[in-house]
Amino acid sequence: MSAPEAHAGGAPAGPRAGLSAGSRADAPAGPRAIAGVGAAGPVVTVYAAPGCHLCAEALAALRALKAELRFELRERDITRDDALHRAYLERIPVIMLDGEELFEYVLDEQILRERLESRT
Numbered sequence: 593m594s595a596p597e598a599h600a601g602g603a604p605a606g607p608r609a610g611l612s613a614g615s616r617a618d619a620p621a622g623p624r625a626i627a628g629v630g631a632a633g634p635v636v637t638v639y640a641a642p643g644c645h646l647c648a649e650a651l652a653a654l655r656a657l658k659a660e661l662r663f664e665l666r667e668r669d670i671t672r673d674d675a676l677h678r679a680y681l682e683r684i685p686v687i688m689l690d691g692e693e694l695f696e697y698v699l700d701e702q703i704l705r706e707r708l709e710s711r712t
Contacts, residue, residue, distance in 0.1 A: 634663040634708055639686040641671050647685040650699045661708045
């Protein structure tokens, strides 16, 4: 799916649709900012904010894929943490797979599917 989830912070979307694998150096450190592999398998973490239409679209698409692709979905509201807010406000939704940043603004369903399927 190329449409992103709802945008939680209401910040405008930027021109970039996705990122190559790898985490951003300006991402906050600590357990709330890093998503690892869950006990049941891969973890997809979405950094989002209330009222963000891009975030809502991405979350809806991920919820639809969750059962088929078997991953844990974690949502992080950046408005509840100052460090997350500073790091992600202009980029949400930011979507990570097992702590690796894959997308900002827009979820690329095909790339996510390929990455998840390559882990099995």
